[in-house]
Amino acid sequence: MDTAAPPERPRARTPEAVAPAPQSYAPKRSPATSCTDEISQVEPLGLAVTYWGVGGADAEPSHDVAIRFTGSRVEVEGHASTEKVGFDRTLVVKSRPAAGGRFAATTRIQGIASGEWEVSARRIDGGADSSERQQNSVLTARTALLTYGPAVRVWSWPALVAAGAVVALIVQGFLLSRMDANVAAAVAISALSCVLGYIGAKVWYLILHRRPISTFIRAGACIQGFLLVSLGTLVIGGALGGMDVGAVLDATTPGLFLGMAIGRPGCFLAGCCSGRPTRSRWGLFSSDRTLATRRIPVQLYEAAAALLIAGVALAAVLQVDLPVGGLVFLGSIAAYTLVRQGLFLFRVDAHTRRGRLTVSLICCAVLIGVLAASQVLS
Known part of the structure; x- marks a missing residue:
């Protein structure tokens, strides 16, 4: 007797492949474990790349030192368009360091991607022997507020x-x-004069170095400006207060x-x-x-x-x-x-010289x- 074939089970539909949604890349940052780690990740990030060398054998400095600094980020899979993943910079130090003395020349790179960087410092003025002419290292990017070279404690x-x-x-x-x-009034005026003196010190720096006012926050400060403004404030305040x-x-x-x-x-x-x-x-x-x-x-x-x-x-x-x-x-x-x-x-x-003499x-x-x-x- 003929038997009917069992009904064929319907095949499970294979879902169509769906392309993953595009994701914007964000540089990976190591998790912060302390307050110092939090500060070190504050943007913009930067590097302080240093070349260590020794002065020449002659008695006096004679020529400039030229150093080329290059670097690239380690294992970059993608990066935001606003971040640097490589740099190439030449630093020229006017007048070679004192003969026979060890020196460190540093350049600061800012606005770069986070992570580790392979950096190289090579002296290109021909003033070093082959053993110290090129120096390679691996550095980790951290906040530009803390990226300074040797012997600098900016804070x-x-x-x-x-x-x-x-x-x-x-x-x-x-x-x-x-x-x-009137001790309280005099000290209060002096405290105000310190604040205004600090502003005067920075303005004096801008004028002396011919910098635009837009660089006020980053500008240095001159003691002459501080003394002029702070003492002027103290004199005026004291006179108005009847002191x-x-x-x-x-x-x-x-x-x-x-x-x-x-x-x-x-x-x-x-x-x-x-x-x-x-x-x-x-x-x-x-x-x-x-x-x-x-x-x-x-x-x-x-x-x-x-x-x-x-x-x-x-x-x-x-x-x-x-x-x-x-x-x-x-x-x-x-x-x-x-x-x-x-x-x-x-x-x-x-x-x-004329100004100093006068x-x-x-x-x-x-x-x-x-x-x-x-x-x-x-």
Whole structure:
């Protein structure tokens, strides 16, 4: 007997392949495990690539150093269009570092993709032997706020300057409390003058270096602008408040220079106002944020001078019965300015000789006048 074939089971439909939805690429970041890790991932990211070398064998620096820095991101599968995954930059350091001294030349790369980078630094001016001519390394991108070369601790500057300002206000308040003065009002005016002085210091920097106002936040700061604006604010505020301006300035002077003695080493650590490269044993390894080598530590010399002036001013305010208010202030400012003119000779950015001579003569005249007035009026 014929039997019917069993009905054929319907075949399961194979679903049509669906193309995955396009996804935008975001660079992978390592998970942050601490506050420091969080800060290190703040954009824009960057690298500080350094070439280490040794100065020549002759007695004096003779020519420029040219270094080519190249780099590429490790294992890039895709990248956002706004991020760099490679760079090629040539750095020229004016005047070779002091003979026989070890140096580090650094270039900063910003706005790059996260992750590890293979970088290379090659000296192309022919001034190095084959063993040190090219240097390769692997670096990890981190926030550009922290990417600096050797011997640069950029955050030490605001920390020490702020500490110096606090100490200056404390010393000023102590000395004013020994006088018949409104301590609270004077200290409040001084605190305001510090804030305005900081703005004045940055504006002075912009004018001196001919920078646009759009670079105000990133610009440096000059002590001349700070002193001019802060002391001007103190004088005007004291006069409007009915204070003895001369006595207030004298009471402010020891704290002012003690604060400068505390803050000035921040310039040394942060790599600004740098001294000239030197072979002297008195030189210290420091940087101008591009070239780290043995330099004359002019910032520390200036801090020592400020400390000495603060001590003399404090002794004068406490021990000497001054006939006229303001003599301690004028003498201290003149002495400090005179010291700075001498130290400019040892700085990389030495000012004009004619300007230094003129200012030095004026300071000497002021010092002589202060000494004469203190003798005649006493």
